[in-house]
Amino acid sequence: MCYVFFIGFVIGVWPESKSFSDEGMGPIPSKWRGICQLTKNGSRCNRKLIGARYFSKGYLAYASMVNSTAAKSIQPNARDYAGHGSHTLSTAGGNFVPRASAFGNGNGTAKGGSPKARVAAYKVCWPPINDNECFDADILAAFEAAISDGVDVLSVSLGGEAVEFFNDGIAIGSFHAVKKGITVVSSAGNSGPTPGSVSNVAPWMLTVGASTIDREFSNYVALGNKKHLKGASLSSTGLPAEKFYPLMSASDAKATNASASEAQLCKPGTLDKKKAEGKILVCVRGENARANKGQQAILAGAVGMILVNDKLSGNEIIADPHLLPASHVNFSDGESVFAYIKSTKIPMAYITRVKTELGTKPAPFMASFSSRGPNPVEQSILKPDITAPGVSIIAAYTQATGPTDGEFDTRRVPFNTESGTSMSCPHVSGIVGLLKTLHPTWTPAAIKSAIMTTARKRDNNNGTMLDSSKARATPFAYGAGHVQPNSAMDPGLVYDLTTDDYLNFLCARGYNETLLKVFSKEPHKCPKAYSLSDFNYPSITVPNLRDTPVTVTRRVKNVGSPGTYVVRVKEPVGVSVTVKPGTLQFKSNGEEKKFKVVLKAKVQGPQDYVFGELKWTDGKHNVRSPIVVMHY
Template sequence: MLDTGIKPDHPSFNDTKMSSPPSRWKGTCEFQHPYSCNNKIIGARDFSVVDKNETRNPLDEYGHGTHTASTAAGNFVEGANLFGSAAGTAAGIAPHAHLAIYKVCDTDGWCPHTSIVAAIDAAVEEGVDVLSISLGNPAPLQFYEDPVLIASFRVMERGIVVSFSAGNNGPEYYNVINGVPWALTVGASTMDRQLRATVVLGNRQLFKGEAAYQPKDFRQEFLPLVYVPNCTSDDSLKRSKVQGKIVVCDYDYNDIDDADAIKRNGGAAIILVNMKQGESTTTAVANSLPSADVGYADGLEVKRYINLTKKPKAKISFQGTVFGDDRAPVVAAFSSRGPNIASPGILKPDIFGPGVNILAAWPTSVENKTNVKSTFNMLSGTSMSCPHLSGVAALLKSTHPDWSPAEIKSAIITTADVVNHAGKPIEDANSHDASIFATGSGHVNPQAANDPGLVYDIKPIDYIPYLCGLNYTNRQVGLFWNHNKVHCSRVRSIPEAQLNYPSFVLNFTGGELVSQTYNRTVTNVGLSKSTYRVAVVPPVGIKVRVVPETLNFSMLNEKRQYQVTFTRLATAPNKSFVQGFLKWSYCKYTVRSPIAAILQGPQSWN
């Protein structure tokens, strides 16, 4: 885990029923007394220290790293909850996996590239199997411009799976980060669990929101309602006379500060309204006041009611932890979307997983000036979905130690779920069918990924013609490949979509009715004797031809090739992109590859 460190004495990191570190492990422990490593945390180092005279200590004072580490591999903790909500037994995705901690961020959350790269190099030498990096640049860069992405290539070469967060800049297109094809790039989704807080207006309009702090003694009665444009300002709050009122605030990333300021000025409760880009993705925040976080459209209705009503009033009722939202998983509004600006021919994000209201370990007591305390906290972001996939990768590495990073990625991608709990297409936060550039291949299905039938492999050397095909210079490609000098003029460069990736992205932005043909190789990891048949749902206006239509296998690890030709038809719609998929099926196996055809340049998107 590359993050802000860890709180080693949290119950999530007890080593009950944990085995000893593997004999190949070479890590060290830099905790200062009284903290130490154990059979759960087998290594902990601090790369955030710049001053050589400063004591190194991987202790987490920020929270992010403790949260992500317990999400990926926290041990079982009974009675986990946040202020009584989401109560139950907490565990990470891979609860029996060992943790190696690399602190790369300071107490302010600043994570310099130099610290991250140094930690990556150390992790490789010390013997990690999976590298989880819930970090990234604020905007996408060309691969050769990002030292972390360059370093991640060396990680992949050593057989280590790298999992990156996709970024929190959704819902606009072309803003996914960490989009290299040799790593997993992970988007975020909701779960079917909600911490329900319902807002009822004086006109009986009702809006469902969420809240982590749900006091049982909060008065279930109508109170005066007021909208304050700047809820952090004491002056604004005093002028608005918030004493005894429910205060409506616009979400501004400082909602805890908003609640504290409102409480100081005598406010009774707070309704947080999402920003426009937040759409209907609601978060359960540990505020110091009773609160409800509502979606953007609902918030507009609340503010409209205030503007049109002489004496507006509202009440907030708390329903506690509610399960069974059959719309789940929904793509979080904040989850960054593709296409991948540095390499549009590679589908990113690859996958998405739980990243909204994730309950996980926290290094300090979450009390927020209430009388209730918790050592767990809820956070939202692709930083939270990334360690879910890191945990899945660790499980797959355990059951399939011979699989390459590309094969583990392939198993995850080709077995992903594309329908929600109601059996309908996965939606975005606006209740529209989610696009392929929001979901990638779909929502992770760990059980299916463990037995995918077929996998697509990519060797490290295969990425060199791909990088040359991006029109990188010899020097730029050489940043990734340290074995010998690269001469792209001597390399048979390939277009992006020719890489043996388990998905397809086609560039038809020229508008001409042309064909593109690509080859793929699959390896049989299912039943030794098997016959897979192809089925295609082509993108609208795109003809898809697969040769052969049947793949016969007589043994495990046998490889077969197929060829796909995509042709843009005159009937192609006037849209930014269209999407479809192809799948190979045999008995219980369905090996699905998403297809995206980009029809217009970036200027026509969003």
Template structure:
């Protein structure tokens, strides 16, 4: 068995070209051909609109063979128009570089999967032993787009990717190793069994790769791909830490799984002479196509659309690629995005992928501040223990110590060059948080101006437990309410002072998990009748391996290098689910991708480690639009009792019900008619319920006891009734499939659902086992 993991990064400028200039187009062909005929067929199509053989051959960037029959080519708008009119061509559309943007020592133990042989569930053998730690499954990686990734590559020298005592991969593995050609030549191993990189689309849009920034190889130069890959399948490394913080044994969830790398995103300088990432859909599609051809088992994509407007499925390369992967029984786990806490921001919302939100774990990093008036403020940071005596220092507010001419609206943000050294030197500076990308730069500005410490005040939207940074000087980050207290103190006295304690303490605190503020929320912007996200997993301050090709912060002016780093985002959450899927795939090799998704979803928990309901970072009750089914539980997911299965044809049927066409996806499929919420999905969402809705579902018995009875329990939203027919499922054999119908009615007390959703759940129970499905229902 094999598996693949993937990431994407970048929000790219729209390229505007004249009508006679060549652009990259994606072309889909209706007819199916054998693999050895496909490239010749694509060449013949291009030859029909080009002047000669040479021009036709040079124009083609990629032929897509395994995901769908199609190709990417440079065409003028006129050539694209002519090609679209040829019989046999299903669709022709321009590659749009603006659509995509870039989205451990404790987390696995926290979710009940320790790597020390202890069984977290009494009388149940550890899933790691059952699955041999994912041995011989291949996991592939990609890179992120604002909270989206499709291969940043990997740092193969990391101890997390050691192949010690690992046998060679199966001879049936189809991957290749593109090593690169320079000093940083990439090498594969019995752990990293495949590595490819994709530059054709990038270089058509941007020109030749800037090799002072990037490596023309699958090597990771920003850290993200290395971090996520080790979260899924890193070998156990003892005494791992970030500059002494979060120390312990770092390990991936499936530590003996093998890795395949598909790098499609590349560092480029932007207009501000800093760095961003660029990735293009023709390269993305080529990577997914190769992953399918290589026969991977799990594909993890922390990537999403940069646009707030959903694309048609046939023009969304992640949607199409994932659907074709699922057709080939590859599990696809995707990051939900980092656009929270705003509603209707979730990415990767199609029902054939597992959409993963981010939550916290029960570990924190504290550095306290004591004001001279005796008020103590507990801050949080990932900054190591720089030398600073625990003595009172003058405390200044950034807005009061800026150079003349700085915009007053930005004065408190400690922007580069904004602070006056004569007012800052030797003092502790209070700054207000900027963007996630600028926080390290804020500390650098304080240090440049001669400050000895930084107190960074978070925004109200972030809650009390935000993303922590590894600053270049003693620093701590405080909540929005606490920073207001500090600023009020500064303004209340002529000589404000404070102690910023030297040490950062690693502690295990009480309540976890909480859904993070940055994690994108539902409802589903593409189809509100599919509940997204599906699940939540640890994504806040996760320690994992890091690339030595970049600094600890990723900032070009930061010269600190580390081998392990703390990172936050739904891109950190998705690999946890990919690892869980890898283990389930090893345990149940005959299960479909939908069955594995169902097992992960219906066994999740909505209860935190204190026995209360999971909340967000502000203490508000978390609902399914924040966390899907809840926090994943990998041990329970290995034995779910029942599964909600679905096939490739079911997904095509679903697309038909949306009013879409399957012509460009699968020309041989003919659309039937049926209500769209009848897709056999493990959760339930209905927008615009009027009167009564009837929903059909089917479940497969996958337990170990043949004769098993399940009883129906409903906990619907206020003003809604949910009845099941039948309300008892009696299974006579393992593998048996039984259907049931849910009748959902709006009754007295449901009027509030005209303005928003109500949340609840239904479940099938047998003894101590509950197969739980969340629901979200509105009347409008």
């Protein structure tokens, strides 16, 4: 199987507290010697380790099988030719770098989530062959190497369509990592807002969606009818002169052999230079890359571009490093642009230069591209687990390609903005690195629980987090909520899981002894009776609530001081929720308590998902779990 939706590197992070010694990490892998500062004996690092390895045997075997001429010119190495790996790695573990900016915007000191971590990159993706670029053989080899190297965190900014776990290389590799105490953080995917589009859905992974931040790179579109529309951009140039320019829908600039719909999307070869030259073109988002639309506008002789959202993209606008003056506006403003063009014989417009705006509201809201639940493989597990910043993120960039990663882009920059769940994933990976340093004995499940149960569902307007369409977002978009690193340090209680719990989960899905060997070499005897409703996940999902009540069992471990926790419940619409017992008293750190949640349909209604929340509180800690119910 190949993973083609978003490519990247697997990143290993060692918190600063772990040292390279005979009692600790052991010798540096031979492939890394010379990459870091060595001690006198040449076998240990005494400086921050930055390593890079590559895995290409699976890719090259496929290339040989299909006799790909494109692959024959490739010399496999660990260099980042696309920018994706540099961006994600620096987000997870980049050190403090002053005077960082994206084309002079967003000036400040840049740092990763774990800025003093030791990091390693494992390159597993290559130029596409028949749309295939990341192969299970290479992904699994990278997991095996990272486990052997002794990393504490794996940040996996890649994935593909969700499939059954025994057919999923990332799920298999991450299981073996989690068995060794390594937390695996993964991207939810960029196929939203389509329901059921989420990927990396195994319960042992921490799956991250993408949401916005309260910083925007803004410019404005001034129309000839005196309307001013706010957009987003990182265009490095402005219009030749401060004056209005002719405005044209790209469909009106279509080439003779192109359809109006293809020209409207500004696809390659669809625009007529005689029609577009000297004008500001209006292109619609979708199908081809946003930066590529700008390139097509340049080739057609346009002086600028207004990129408008389709209805599905709603209000999500993204600042891209366009080569020409451009502005990305939302769907409703795009409708205003088209209405203005139709209202006059001589439509005109002007695009202002980019400026950085801080404290924008509302933020965060969910990115439209962020993949959504429900979980297409196992609906009793809510995915994604969490959301984190993933729109217009500034981070380090390769010098091997331009900021748009197009052959036409000859610019080279040390920092660039990118958007995607590939960007939100390493935010959480960096947080995991810090939590591992603070709590070295916590299991990957405990770390995941701490991050999930302390998340926030409100934006900076103190309202419920929204989708890009301005509708209320649901746990299928954000999981448990938007990550709050400081709260995750002291969650009070955690929902913990062991390797046997995960194997029992697979047993409940019908895995036999042969399939279980894919995940565990040691024999595992499946329990005679095991219900997925008893799997100790930090969220509660009931995909089949009908006339008969459903009972869910959970256990929580005290990781704080002794105290008494009282339950609070926000019931899903049409569902009654009873928690027994309603009070949990902990006398010591490490003590565990069980409780049961009984869910019962109050009335019959239309088949639909409804959402609620269960919270344990001692007055200081609030341990929240989303409740998701398919109500029949």
